[in-house]
Amino acid sequence: MSVLEAAPIAAPFTMPPLPALVRHAIPRVVESMIMPPVVTYAGIFLFDLSAGLIAGLLWVFGCALWRLSRRAVLPGLVILAMAAITARTAFALVTGNSVFYFLPPIAGVFCVALVFLFSAPTRRPLARRVACDLVPMPARVQEHPAMRRFFRRQSLMWGCVQLGNASLSAWVLFHESVQGFLLLRTSAVAVLLSLAALAALLDFRRTLSALRVEAEL
Numbered sequence: 702m703s704v705l706e707a708a709p710i711a712a713p714f715t716m717p718p719l720p721a722l723v724r725h726a727i728p729r730v731v732e733s734m735i736m737p738p739v740v741t742y743a744g745i746f747l748f749d750l751s752a753g754l755i756a757g758l759l760w761v762f763g764c765a766l767w768r769l770s771r772r773a774v775l776p777g778l779v780i781l782a783m784a785a786i787t788a789r790t791a792f793a794l795v796t797g798n799s800v801f802y803f804l805p806p807i808a809g810v811f812c813v814a815l816v817f818l819f820s821a822p823t824r825r826p827l828a829r830r831v832a833c834d835l836v837p838m839p840a841r842v843q844e845h846p847a848m849r850r851f852f853r854r855q856s857l858m859w860g861c862v863q864l865g866n867a868s869l870s871a872w873v874l875f876h877e878s879v880q881g882f883l884l885l886r887t888s889a890v891a892v893l894l895s896l897a898a899l900a901a902l903l904d905f906r907r908t909l910s911a912l913r914v915e916a917e918l
Contacts, residue, residue, distance in 0.1 A: 730835075737761050737786055742883055750799050754790045761786050785809045799879050807874065811867040817860035821853045828855035836905075842912070851908040855901055862897045866890055 740760045744753030761783050768774075785806055793802030820827040829843065829852040842848055873886045 738887070741786075742887075745799075745879075745883075750793065750797075750802065754793055754802070757786055758790045781813070800874065803870075803874055803879075803882065807867050807870045810863050810870065814860045814863035814867060817856045817863060821856035821860065824849075826852045826856035828852045828859060832905075845912060847908055847911055851904060854904065858900065859897065862893065866893060869893070 737757045737760055741753045741757030744756035746753075765783055788809065789802060789805045792805045793799070796802075817827050829849075832838075832852065832855065833843065838848075869889055870886050873882050873889070877885060
């Protein structure tokens with residue numbers, strides 16, 4: 702065991718109140734995970750496939766340019782959203798096929814799941830990067846052995862969740878109409894990710910409670 706792993710944190714880290722966490726996390730989640738598909742689906746339903754694709758692409762890159770104009774750092778979630786929507790838009794515009802438009806992001810979810818799983822045993826799991834985008838934490842807390850175990854658990858959990866997400870999405874895509882896919886896949890994935898997010902929050906609170914107990918000993 703390294704000296705860094707053996708050393709306890711110098712002082713307890715108090716989790717911010719839940720309303721503060723929500724205020725910090727929700728804008729990032731809405732900007733990078735909720736609004737791109739909402740804008741895209743609205744364009745598809747109101748106009749056509751091309752309009753929806755362009756609208757979603759403009760939303761993501763517009764948000765990124767707005768952040769850069771303010772000299773702000775792009776969160777990891779925004780970078781992931783930019784990469785995903787660029788790939789899916791290019792593929793769909795070239796093929797002109799709505800089914801193939803939704804297939805690349807499903808493959809992207811599968812790849813993200815693999816990144817979560819393969820990063821779990823590393824020093825900086827993907828869950829750590831995403832969690833620090835949502836909840837600011839001091840470096841000493843991030844490096845604590847208990848918190849590092851938390852990040853590994855979360856990388857494994859989110860890898861499995863995203864594998865389930867990709868499998869479910871692929872099944873619905875090939876068994877339903879485009880409209881049915883949009884409705885069923887969106888609602889089912891929303892429930893799946895909400896349950897996973899709740900489990901992650903409870904695990905996070907439990908980990909922080911353990912850190913506080915250790916600091917008081």
